[in-house]
Amino acid sequence: MKALRSAATNGSVLAGLVLAVMYVVYMYSSVDVLTIENATDLFNNAAPLVVAATGLTLVIVSGGYDLSIGGVVVIANVILATQSGSTTQSGLLAIAVALAAGLLVGAINGFLVAYLGVQSIAATLGTFIMCTGIALVIMPSPGGSVPDFISPGLNSTVGGVVPVAFLVVLACVLGWLILRRCRFGVHIYALGSDERSAVQSGIRRANVKFRVFVGAGFLYAAAGVMLTAQTASGDPNGSALFMVLVFAAVAIGGTRFGGGRGSAIGSILGAGVLAVLQKMLFALGVSTFYTGIVQGAVLILAVLLGQVSLGLAQRSRVSESTQLIHGTEPAGPQAAQTGGQS
Amino acid sequence: MTSSADVDQRGAKGFRLSGQSGYIVAILALTVILMPLSRLVSPSLGSWSTVSAILVVSSMLTLVGFGQGLVILVGELDLSLPSIVSLAGVLTTAWLGSSPSLVTFLQIIGICALIGLANGLGVTLLKVPSFIMTLGTQLIVAGAALGYTKGTVPGTTPSFLAQLMLGHWAGIPIPIFLLVAMAVLGTLIQRHTSFGRRLYAVGSNRASAQVAGVHVNRVIIGAFVLSGVCAALTGMLLVGYGGGATLGMGDTFFLSSIAVVVVGGSSILGGRGSYLGTVVAAVFLTTISTLIQSLGISQGWQTFIYGFLIVAVVGLLNQELYGHLTRTVRRIAGSSGRSRAAGEPTA
Numbered sequence: 288m289k290a291l292r293s294a295a296t297n298g299s300v301l302a303g304l305v306l307a308v309m310y311v312v313y314m315y316s317s318v319d320v321l322t323i324e325n326a327t328d329l330f331n332n333a334a335p336l337v338v339a340a341t342g343l344t345l346v347i348v349s350g351g352y353d354l355s356i357g358g359v360v361v362i363a364n365v366i367l368a369t370q371s372g373s374t375t376q377s378g379l380l381a382i383a384v385a386l387a388a389g390l391l392v393g394a395i396n397g398f399l400v401a402y403l404g405v406q407s408i409a410a411t412l413g414t415f416i417m418c419t420g421i422a423l424v425i426m427p428s429p430g431g432s433v434p435d436f437i438s439p440g441l442n443s444t445v446g447g448v449v450p451v452a453f454l455v456v457l458a459c460v461l462g463w464l465i466l467r468r469c470r471f472g473v474h475i476y477a478l479g480s481d482e483r484s485a486v487q488s489g490i491r492r493a494n495v496k497f498r499v500f501v502g503a504g505f506l507y508a509a510a511g512v513m514l515t516a517q518t519a520s521g522d523p524n525g526s527a528l529f530m531v532l533v534f535a536a537v538a539i540g541g542t543r544f545g546g547g548r549g550s551a552i553g554s555i556l557g558a559g560v561l562a563v564l565q566k567m568l569f570a571l572g573v574s575t576f577y578t579g580i581v582q583g584a585v586l587i588l589a590v591l592l593g594q595v596s597l598g599l600a601q602r603s604r605v606s607e608s609t610q611l612i613h614g615t616e617p618a619g620p621q622a623a624q625t626g627g628q629s
Numbered sequence: 630m631t632s633s634a635d636v637d638q639r640g641a642k643g644f645r646l647s648g649q650s651g652y653i654v655a656i657l658a659l660t661v662i663l664m665p666l667s668r669l670v671s672p673s674l675g676s677w678s679t680v681s682a683i684l685v686v687s688s689m690l691t692l693v694g695f696g697q698g699l700v701i702l703v704g705e706l707d708l709s710l711p712s713i714v715s716l717a718g719v720l721t722t723a724w725l726g727s728s729p730s731l732v733t734f735l736q737i738i739g740i741c742a743l744i745g746l747a748n749g750l751g752v753t754l755l756k757v758p759s760f761i762m763t764l765g766t767q768l769i770v771a772g773a774a775l776g777y778t779k780g781t782v783p784g785t786t787p788s789f790l791a792q793l794m795l796g797h798w799a800g801i802p803i804p805i806f807l808l809v810a811m812a813v814l815g816t817l818i819q820r821h822t823s824f825g826r827r828l829y830a831v832g833s834n835r836a837s838a839q840v841a842g843v844h845v846n847r848v849i850i851g852a853f854v855l856s857g858v859c860a861a862l863t864g865m866l867l868v869g870y871g872g873g874a875t876l877g878m879g880d881t882f883f884l885s886s887i888a889v890v891v892v893g894g895s896s897i898l899g900g901r902g903s904y905l906g907t908v909v910a911a912v913f914l915t916t917i918s919t920l921i922q923s924l925g926i927s928q929g930w931q932t933f934i935y936g937f938l939i940v941a942v943v944g945l946l947n948q949e950l951y952g953h954l955t956r957t958v959r960r961i962a963g964s965s966g967r968s969r970a971a972g973e974p975t976a
Contacts, residue, residue: 352760354760399940399944403944405940405943405944406897406898406943408706408760408897409891409897409939409943410940410943410944412887412939413936413937413939413940413943414936414940415936416884416888416932416933416935416936416939417932417933417936417937417940418936419884419932419936420929420930420931420932420933420934420935420936421929421933422929423927423928423929423932424927424929424930424933425929427927427928427929523929527883528768531764531765531768534761534764538761544758544761574776576772576775576776576779576780577772577776578772579768579769579771579772579775580768580769580772580773580776581772582768582772583764583765583766583767583768583769583772584765584769586761586764586765586768587751587757587761587762587765587766590757590758590761590762591755591757594755594756594757
């Protein structure tokens with residue numbers, strides 16, 4: 288019972304379970320699921336979402352919102368589609384420029400939010416709109432092309448076995464695990480759960496927030512690169528839906544909107560859920576007219592699921608603390624752990 | 630002379646209520662200056678016909694901005710407006726086009742009000758953050774409109790809408806009367822009804838509004854429903870103005886509906902702002918985009934300027950920034966060099 292409840296309250300575990308169930312359903316709804324090609328394809332679909340969701344999780348855990356994802360992704364996309372030329376060298380240069388653009392937008396967001404105290408939702412809405420405009424200036428209509436090493440290069444496998452996209456996902460997972468254990472990561476969680484007490488215990492709020500937005504901007508640009516590898520062309524208007532999916536991935540992963548609780552591991556699993564969902568809808572033959580409806584419903588349901596999980600977490604925390612007060616629970620290592628967490 | 634006194638008086642009243650009047654008057658003045666100055670850019674601009682065209686286009690932005698403004702006033706955000714505008718437009722040509730009837734008209738309004746109701750219920754009862762909830766309904770409604778039409782919009786423009794949007798009365802385009810009526814009505818609703826006052830109360834402090842006996846959830850739901858209704862009416866006006874409906878006809882309102890409210894001086898956090906500001910901002914932004922179009926600047930720069938204006942206005946209206954600036958200026962005036970300390974948070 289206790290194990291079940293703690294599983295339900297951990298967003299990552301919940302998302303993992305949903306992913307596992309959906310994958311089994313998908314396996315039965317379609318043939319040749321368990322091939323390397325199919326796994327590569329799945330990772331390719333998920334990789335842009337995974338990278339962007341990791342960035343968004345950073346911002347949301349720190350207590351902010353970031354609507355500039357769509358803008359940064361689309362800027363990276365049009366930069367690659369127009370500037371990458373046809374050789375590997377020019378492609379690498381274009382990727383560097385795209386990533387730098389992501390850093391720049393992140394720095395603008397960070398400056399506005401951290402140093403000028405602008406509400407994050409307003410600041411990033413503004414930069415999102417500005418980025419959309421710049422993307423249209425760079426590339427007024429869809430088209431363009433990228434060199435081979437970006438597409439299909441970033442979509443293929445290393446040595447025919449390990450997909451490049453898998454390595455990207457792995458990098459996100461490892462990066463997050465390391466971040467959680469270093470000082471910066473702890474500060475992000477502290478700031479998100481209680482900003483005032485975090486500041487009072489000596490955390491430099493502005494500095495941490497600024498770095499969070501810069502890091503997130505970089506990851507959005509990287510997501511844009513992975514997305515371009517998938518589409519192999521540029522589209523200055525194709526960002527709104529992607530942004531919705533990123534938010535859905537974070538919500539499915541059980542990260543609390545408002546900060547302080549959550550993990551990129553959950554968001555990454557959430558991105559996996561969405562990628563499998565897309566494949567499943569395709570395998571089941573749902574008309575493309577209605578995929579928008581399904582995605583919208585999934586977004587709202589995902590947030591609700593996260594909320595239920597958070598509610599359970601709060602209730603179990605309350606019951607644990609009452610048990611502690613009444614002394615019915617022996618004060619073992621678990622109690623000490625609870626005390627350490629709260 | 631009389632008109633400037635009028636503005637001053639209006640401004641003084643707004644000042645007492647919101648502290649934004651100087652800003653609104655400044656935006657209005659800027660717009661009035663921009664209009665004749667635009668003659669320098671292109672001789673066709675600045676004429677009465679251009680000005681009236683700007684006002685006609687602004688009338689739709691004012692209407693959709695009213696709904697968005699109510700939602701922002703209670704501290705939420707409605708991103709589902711573009712798809713509601715499109716859906717209403719599609720339904721108007723499909724259902725109202727050949728046989729206009731009041732019942733069908735009310736049905737369309739009712740459907741859009743229900744979408745607003747769904748938004749409101751999701752935000753209040755299910756506690757889904759508003760921009761996620763409305764982004765979800767935006768996708769669902771856009772998908773529904775696409776599925777219903779299968780890509781091609783059926784029907785024709787109802788003649789009464791075309792007459793309303795393209796007709797003249799006493800030599801003045803009818804939409805300009807709509808604009809003025811909307812400004813008066815909207816201000817009355819926001820300032821002089823109990824619903825309007827509750828919007829401010831909920832937006833500025835939800836907990837104390839609750840304690841004071843305001844049904845917070847009902848007020849928020851009401852704002853979302855009205856927002857849906859305004860979007861529906863906007864869709865209908867747009868059909869009359871454009872002579873038809875497309876699936877993407879509401880897309881421009883995604884950015885501009887928020888831009889008019891924010892540039893109009895309302896706080897994006899809620900609780901502060903006046904509808905008059907939104908109306909003035911709608912005219913201002915339409916003037917700017919007309920100017921940009923005539924300069925031959927691309928759509929991209931136009932969008933960029935929208936975004937920049939939001940950041941600039943939100944930044945400038947931010948009191949913390951104002952404090953920072955004055956402190957920085959004082960510090961620079963006092964001693965030299967220690968400007969980096971201006972960035973440090975002050976507890």
